[in-house]
Amino acid sequence: MARTNPNIIVTGTPGVGKTTHAEQLARSLGFKHISVNQIVKDEGFHEGKDEETGSWIVDEEKLLDYLEETDLSALGGHILDWHACDLFPERWIDLVIVLRCDSTTLYDRLTARGYKGKKLEENMDSEIMQVLLDEAREGYREEIVVELRSDKVEDVDGNVERVEGWVEGWRRDNPK
Numbered sequence: 001m002a003r004t005n006p007n008i009i010v011t012g013t014p015g016v017g018k019t020t021h022a023e024q025l026a027r028s029l030g031f032k033h034i035s036v037n038q039i040v041k042d043e044g045f046h047e048g049k050d051e052e053t054g055s056w057i058v059d060e061e062k063l064l065d066y067l068e069e070t071d072l073s074a075l076g077g078h079i080l081d082w083h084a085c086d087l088f089p090e091r092w093i094d095l096v097i098v099l100r101c102d103s104t105t106l107y108d109r110l111t112a113r114g115y116k117g118k119k120l121e122e123n124m125d126s127e128i129m130q131v132l133l134d135e136a137r138e139g140y141r142e143e144i145v146v147e148l149r150s151d152k153v154e155d156v157d158g159n160v161e162r163v164e165g166w167v168e169g170w171r172r173d174n175p176k
C-alpha cells in the first residue's frame with residue numbers, strides 16, 4: 001500500500017456526532033475532512049430530494065468519480081464523513097469508525113435539528129437497529145471496523161485520543 005497516512009470513514013446515523021468527530025480528528029491529525037453531504041450538495045451529485053424524508057437522492061456514480069479524481073486513495077490522510085459507508089471501495093479505506101448514540105440522546109439531537117415525522121422515525125429506527133454498524137461489517141474486513149460511543153462530550157475527546165493512537169500504530173506498520 002503506497003499511502004503514507006490512513007484513510008478513515010466516520011459513519012453513523014444522522015446526529016450521532018460524525019461532523020463533530022471528523023472536524024476534531026482532521027484538526028488533531030492534520031488530515032483532510034471530506035464532508036460527503038457537503039460535496040453532494042455543492043457539486044449537485046443528486047437527483048433532488050426525497051419528498052417524504054427531505055434527504056438527498058445521491059448520484060453515487062458521480063460522487064465516486066469525483067472522489068476518485070481527488071486521488072485520496074493514493075494520498076491517504078482523509079476523513080470521510082457520511083451517513084452511509086458501503087459505497088467506498090475497500091482498497092481506499094484503512095479504518096471504519098461507526099459512531100453510536102443512546103436513543104433518547106439521539107431523539108433530542110434530531111428534534112433540535114428540526115427532524116420530525118417520517119424522517120425522525122426512520123433515523124431513530126436506523127440507530128436502534130444498528131443499520132450502519134451492520135452495513136460497515138458487511139462492507140469491510142471485520143478488523144478495520146470499530147464501534148465508538150458518542151453520547152457525551154467527553155466521549156469525543158476519548159475517541160479522538162484512541163484514533164490518534166491507532167494512526168500512530170498504522171504508521172509504524174506501514175513505514176514509508
Ligand code: DAT
Binds near residue numbers: 013015149155
Ligand atoms: P452528525 O454529523 O452525525 O449528523 P453532528 O456532529 O452534527 O452529527 O452532531 C449533532 C449534534 O449533537 C450537534 O449539536 C453536536 C452534538 N453532539 C455530537 N456528538 C456529541 C457528543 N459525543 N456529546 C455531546 N454532544 C454531541
